[in-house]
Amino acid sequence: MKKVLGVGALLILVVLIGVYWFRAPDRQTGDAPVSTAASSEDPVARGRELVVLGDCKSCHTARGGAAFAGGRPIPTPFGTFYSPNITPDAEAGLGGWNATDFWHALHNGYSKDGTLLYPTFPYTNYTRISRSDSDAIYAYLRTIPAAARANRRHELKFPYNHRSLLAAWRWLYFRPGVYEPDATHDAEWNRGAYLVQGLAHCSACHETRNALGGAQAQAGPSGGLVLDWYAPSLTSPLEAGLQNWSTSDILMLLKTGWISSATAKASTVGPMAEVVGESLQYVPEPELHAMAVYLKALPTNTPPGDSEAAKVKYELPPPVLAAGKDLYEKHCADCHGRDGEGHEPQAPPLAGNRAVNMTAAVNPIRMILFGGYSPGTAGNPRPFGMPPYSLTLSDEEIAEILDYIRTSWGNAAAPIVGEDVSANRGSPLW
Amino acid sequence: MKSPVVLLLLLAALARAACAADAPQDSIEQRVKPCTSCHGNEGRATREGYFPRIAGKPSGYLFNQLLNFRAGRRHFPIMTYMAQLQTDTYLRELADYFAGLRVPYAPPNPPNTTAAVLDRGQQLVKEGDQALNVPACNACHGRRLVGVAPAVPGLLGVSQDYLTAQLGAWRTGIRAAAAPDCMHELVQRMRPDDLNAATTWLASQAVPDDAQPETAFENPPPLECGSIEQGSRAP
Numbered sequence: 060m061k062k063v064l065g066v067g068a069l070l071i072l073v074v075l076i077g078v079y080w081f082r083a084p085d086r087q088t089g090d091a092p093v094s095t096a097a098s099s100e101d102p103v104a105r106g107r108e109l110v111v112l113g114d115c116k117s118c119h120t121a122r123g124g125a126a127f128a129g130g131r132p133i134p135t136p137f138g139t140f141y142s143p144n145i146t147p148d149a150e151a152g153l154g155g156w157n158a159t160d161f162w163h164a165l166h167n168g169y170s171k172d173g174t175l176l177y178p179t180f181p182y183t184n185y186t187r188i189s190r191s192d193s194d195a196i197y198a199y200l201r202t203i204p205a206a207a208r209a210n211r212r213h214e215l216k217f218p219y220n221h222r223s224l225l226a227a228w229r230w231l232y233f234r235p236g237v238y239e240p241d242a243t244h245d246a247e248w249n250r251g252a253y254l255v256q257g258l259a260h261c262s263a264c265h266e267t268r269n270a271l272g273g274a275q276a277q278a279g280p281s282g283g284l285v286l287d288w289y290a291p292s293l294t295s296p297l298e299a300g301l302q303n304w305s306t307s308d309i310l311m312l313l314k315t316g317w318i319s320s321a322t323a324k325a326s327t328v329g330p331m332a333e334v335v336g337e338s339l340q341y342v343p344e345p346e347l348h349a350m351a352v353y354l355k356a357l358p359t360n361t362p363p364g365d366s367e368a369a370k371v372k373y374e375l376p377p378p379v380l381a382a383g384k385d386l387y388e389k390h391c392a393d394c395h396g397r398d399g400e401g402h403e404p405q406a407p408p409l410a411g412n413r414a415v416n417m418t419a420a421v422n423p424i425r426m427i428l429f430g431g432y433s434p435g436t437a438g439n440p441r442p443f444g445m446p447p448y449s450l451t452l453s454d455e456e457i458a459e460i461l462d463y464i465r466t467s468w469g470n471a472a473a474p475i476v477g478e479d480v481s482a483n484r485g486s487p488l489w
Numbered sequence: 490m491k492s493p494v495v496l497l498l499l500l501a502a503l504a505r506a507a508c509a510a511d512a513p514q515d516s517i518e519q520r521v522k523p524c525t526s527c528h529g530n531e532g533r534a535t536r537e538g539y540f541p542r543i544a545g546k547p548s549g550y551l552f553n554q555l556l557n558f559r560a561g562r563r564h565f566p567i568m569t570y571m572a573q574l575q576t577d578t579y580l581r582e583l584a585d586y587f588a589g590l591r592v593p594y595a596p597p598n599p600p601n602t603t604a605a606v607l608d609r610g611q612q613l614v615k616e617g618d619q620a621l622n623v624p625a626c627n628a629c630h631g632r633r634l635v636g637v638a639p640a641v642p643g644l645l646g647v648s649q650d651y652l653t654a655q656l657g658a659w660r661t662g663i664r665a666a667a668a669p670d671c672m673h674e675l676v677q678r679m680r681p682d683d684l685n686a687a688t689t690w691l692a693s694q695a696v697p698d699d700a701q702p703e704t705a706f707e708n709p710p711p712l713e714c715g716s717i718e719q720g721s722r723a724p
Contacts, residue, residue, distance in 0.1 A: 122569070123561030336574035394513050394522070405513040429567060430523045434574040441579050443519060446526035447567055488570040 085235040087166065091189040092240055092249040096343035106199025109192055112346065113258040114338035118142045121208075128152070128206035133179055134286065137272065138215030140179045148205035161197040162190060167235050175225040177213070178233070178272065187238040187257030232273035244356075251353025254346060264290035264330060265299075279357045282419070286489045288329040289419040294360040298417050299325075301354045309351035313339045315438030319403045325414075326407065326433045328426065330489050336434030362418070373466045373474055383463025386456055390448065391464075399468045405443045410468035420461065420475045424483050427457050454480040517586050523571055524583070532587045533594075534647075539654070541647045547702045548581070548588035549639030549720025553666065555580040556719070562665040564658075594646045594700065600693035610690025613683060614644075621678050624711040626687065629671075634691070636702035640720025643702060649692035656684045667715035674712065 099105050110116070119142045121130035128151075129144040146152040153161065160171040168182035169175050176182060188196075218224060238253045255261050265280035275281070282292030282299075291299035301309050308323035316327040316335035327335050339347065375383065388397065394406035401408030409415050415423050430447035433439060448457065454477035461480075465472035513519045525532060527540045534542035543551060555572045557563040559580075572580060600607060612618070614634070617625035627634055629641055636643035644652070658664035660676045676684060710717070 121561075332574055394519075402513050405515060405519050429570060430526070431570060432523065432575060435576040435579050440576060441520060441582070442575075444523035444571070446523045448526070449567075450527060488566045 086237045086239060087190070087235075089189060089237045089239070091192050091238065092246060092253045094250055094346060095247070095349070096345040098343075102195040102198040103202055104199075105192075106195035106197070108343070109196050109258060110199055111338055111341050112254065113196070113260070114334055115145070115196075117333055117337045119145050125204070125206035125208060127200070127203055128208040130208060130211055135179060135272070137219040138213060140177060140213045140215075141211040143210045144206065144208050145200060146203055146206045147201050148207050151207050151209050152205060153200065154205065156197075158194050158197045161200075162193045165193050165196075166190075166237070168229065168233060175222055175229065177222075177225065178228070181260040181263040183233055183274065184257055184260035184263055186233075186235045187253065189237055192258070228271060228273070232271075247349045247352050248356060250346075251349035251351070254350050255353050259350065261293065265293050267292075278360055281360060281362075284419070284421065286330050287421070287483065288425065288489065289417065289421045290330070291414075291417060291419075291422075292360075292362075293354060294357050295362060296359060297361055298413060300357070300359065301351070302357065302359050304355065306348060306351040306355055309354060310344065310347050311438070313342075313347050313350065314344070315436045316340070316434040317436075317439045317442065319407070324403075324407060324412075328431050328433065329422070332431070332434045333489070335436065340434070340436040340438070371473075372471055375462055375466055375474060379459055379462055379474075380466075382456075383459040383461075384467075386452070386460045387463050390452070391460065399464065399470075409464050410470060412470075415464055416470050416472045418473065420465070420472070420479060421483065423461055423464070424457065424475070424480055427452070427461065428480070428483055429488055449484060454478070454484070517582070521583060521586060524587070527567075531590050531592050533590075533592045538648065539650050541651045542594075543587045544590040544592050545700065545702075546588060546642050547636050547638040547640060547720070548584045550636070550642040550716075551584035551587055552581050553640060553716050553720045555584065557664075557666060562667075564663060591701075593698075594696040597693050597695055600689055602689050606686045607690050607693065609683070610686035610688070613679075613687045614690055618683075621683075623675060623678050623683075626691075628708070629706070629710045629712075629714075631703045632707060633697055633700075633703075634694070635697065635700045637706055638702040638704055640714075640717045641702075643696075643700065644691050645694050645700070646696040647692070649688050652688040652691060653685065656688065657681075660684070667719040669713050669715050671710075671712035671714035671716075 098108065116126055118131055118133065119127045119129050121128070121142075124130055125146070127144070127146045128148075129142045131142045133140040133142060144152040147154045149155060156171050163169055163171075164176060164180075165182060165185040165188055167186070168178065168180070213220075238257055240249045241252065244252075262274065262280040264285045265282060267275045267281045267283050269275055279294040280290075280292065281294050283290050294300050296303050304323050308318060308320055311320070312318045312323070312325050312327070313335065316332060316339075318325055391409075395401055395409050396406075399409035399412075401410075414426075426445055428447065428449040430445040432444035433442040435442060452460070457480045458475050458477045462474040464470065465474065521532075524543070528534055528543050529538070529540070532542060532544035534540055534544075554563060555568075555575075556577075558565065558568040559572045559575075561569070613623065614626040617623050617628070626644060629637070630644050631637045631641070634644045655664060656676050659670075659672050660679075662673065666672060679687075
């Protein structure tokens, strides 16, 4: 027995040394791919633009609280995190930090005193940010009003409440390194990649994660459950992949939160509505265009079960079909049409709708339960909204309606049951 | 042989036209569908339900509540969710729409209480209580209690459950308004059974047929209220 353990330990040690030896070196220097947006020479003004693009304020501000003073709860499978105060307050905020301390947080994921940071703060993305952009962000954050709100302790489950375990997590899932331009692509693609992979931290939500919250090694963000929603895959055209869209359609969606053109239809809800409403709508168009170019060029990676060929034609049991159809015609057909054809711009078609047909049914379930509006933006200042049905329909009824929608008019997604709906009731809204 | 086909085609065309007439329009009515699913058709609510009537309330009051939900001064997750990413201009438009609706009120439910409670309620609403330093409700909410435009709501035509919940939330600070928060100050001076008496009496009253909010205060309000200033502001 002892011998087996000994050999096992030795093997693990050899593997660990091997991984350490062959891991990529940290690249700390280097400039960001140049933006074509008219950007200011003034680091504070540039930092302000970058802070908007990174949507820092959304997570670092509690509802009704002082901007950037932290305290917003971030629910995760590991417990609830409370964002920290990043105003220049000497006691509660980053008042005692210099630009290098800030760089270490962004680039290396540790605090001024060396405390390892939880990756809910997405330094796995921010490590791509250049030192000069980090310094500009820091310069802007020095200019915002200081707020004395003290940080609140995270409320984490065992064993995640033991910060020391982060050393192992980082060893497995984190390699610091500034974005390395790819010479096989043009400057705009590189700028888009720099933003999407880094500051915009799209993969923080859209990435598939394992049970430890580590990103799965996949070619591009392939979809993940986050904040009670499903952040769809950016590599599957059957989900939120944009490979078949025009860059101008992509730009329109990012800027207005909603699009209904002859070639593209989508609206942003839940956490993505907030990203558009608080951040992307204010980002200069050249930057959005670069992001669109990069997103469009992401590799296509459709999960095997989602491919057209593998689609199963689901047959609902006749009573479920009848009940679902009946409820649909009573509650949904007025706006979405008897055959799911939609009435745009007021109500999108449900036939062939990507959000309806995704394997993960959580988003359409939440849309029926809670409804909601697209974000109000300059391009879509008076959005239409979906009424909430959490109070008028039971879990079973919502499941029947959604089963009918997901298996009718050419839609082919797996049916759900009432428990899938009840799992979404009462959870915090985003 | 041809005529049944023509007739069928005609019928089909008619049915299609009827469908098109029912189809959702690019209108404010279509935009407020998420609101009316809880607040009732045209925002008229019902006597029994918790969800308050919003039709005909002063626009500034409705606008204030949307801002309060957005800023975390009021707490009702689905309201925050609906309002949080909308512009002030759009929220003002939605408020103006419901404020402009003139739809009839349902008759009040008969009160299930004692005459003493109703007397105490009426006294608080119409005269206040000098010993408690509580002014009469109608000093701000209008002599007929139908509200004063633009920011002070009427107190009639909402359920007692809703009124009681709001005053309770104001007392504990769960509901708040723009500072200075006069209602918070006021309900803290009152005992729970006084709050209950006032809401019981209010919920037992019929709403006047011409229940339009007054256009001005008869006398200056006895307390300073931040909500009056905020609700009067253009977005």
